[in-house]
Each structure stands twice: as structure tokens, then as C-alpha cells.
Amino acid sequence: MSVTQLTREEREDALAALPEWRLRADGLAIERTFTFKDFSEAFGFMARAALQAEVQDHHPEWFNVYNRVQVTLTTHDAGGLSQRDVTMAKTMDALAG
Numbered sequence: 124m125s126v127t128q129l130t131r132e133e134r135e136d137a138l139a140a141l142p143e144w145r146l147r148a149d150g151l152a153i154e155r156t157f158t159f160k161d162f163s164e165a166f167g168f169m170a171r172a173a174l175q176a177e178v179q180d181h182h183p184e185w186f187n188v189y190n191r192v193q194v195t196l197t198t199h200d201a202g203g204l205s206q207r208d209v210t211m212a213k214t215m216d217a218l219a220g
């Protein structure tokens with residue numbers, strides 16, 4: 124599937140609209156750590172995000188310990204950041220409340 128990387132300008136605009144996310148040092152991914160009340164809340168978030176990932180055909184890299192979910196978004200098909208990551212980041216922000 125052809126997906127294109129964001130240009131530097133598009134990336135900067137996207138990050139400005141995603142204040143909770145930071146650009147990974149290599150510039151190829153965005154990252155956010157979500158913290159919830161407990162494991163049940165964290166896993167509920169992951170379950171809802173997983174269903175949305177399927178709908179968007181765009182899957183997160185993530186790591187969960189108890190109430191914490193560390194998320195990395197990158198587009199493998201583009202070899203870096205694409206609009207799909209931005210859309211998924213906004214979806215996750217909305218799901219986390």
C-alpha cells in the first residue's frame with residue numbers, strides 16, 4: 124500500500140496539534156505515554172484502540188505495564204511518519220479522554 128512520509132513542514136504542523144506527543148530522536152515516529160488509574164483502565168483503552176487500529180488498518184507499537192501504556196506510532200509502509208500516525212494519535216487522545 125502506498126503511503127507517503129510527511130514533509131518536515133507537515134510534521135511540524137502535526138506535532139503542534141498533538142501537544143502530548145513527542146517526536147522520536149530519529150524523527151521517524153511519535154511517542155506518548157498514557158497513564159491510567161489502574162490496569163483495567165489501561166487495558167480497556169488498549170482494547171478500544173486496537174479495534175480502531177483495525178478500522179484504520181494502522182497498528183501501534185506499544186508497551187504496557189500495569190496502568191501505563193507507552194505508544195510509538197510510525198508507518199512501516201512509508202519508512203517513517205505519515206498522516207496515518209497523526210490520525211491514530213488523535214484517535215488515541217480521544218479514547219483516553
Ligand SMILES: C[C@H](O)[C@H](O)[C@H]1CNC2=NC(N)=NC(=O)C2=N1
Nearest residue numbers: 180181182183197198199200201
Ligand atoms: C497490509 C496492511 O494494510 C499494512 O501492512 C498496514 C497494516 N498496519 C500498519 N501499521 C503501521 N503502523 N504501519 C503500517 O505501515 C501498516 N501497514
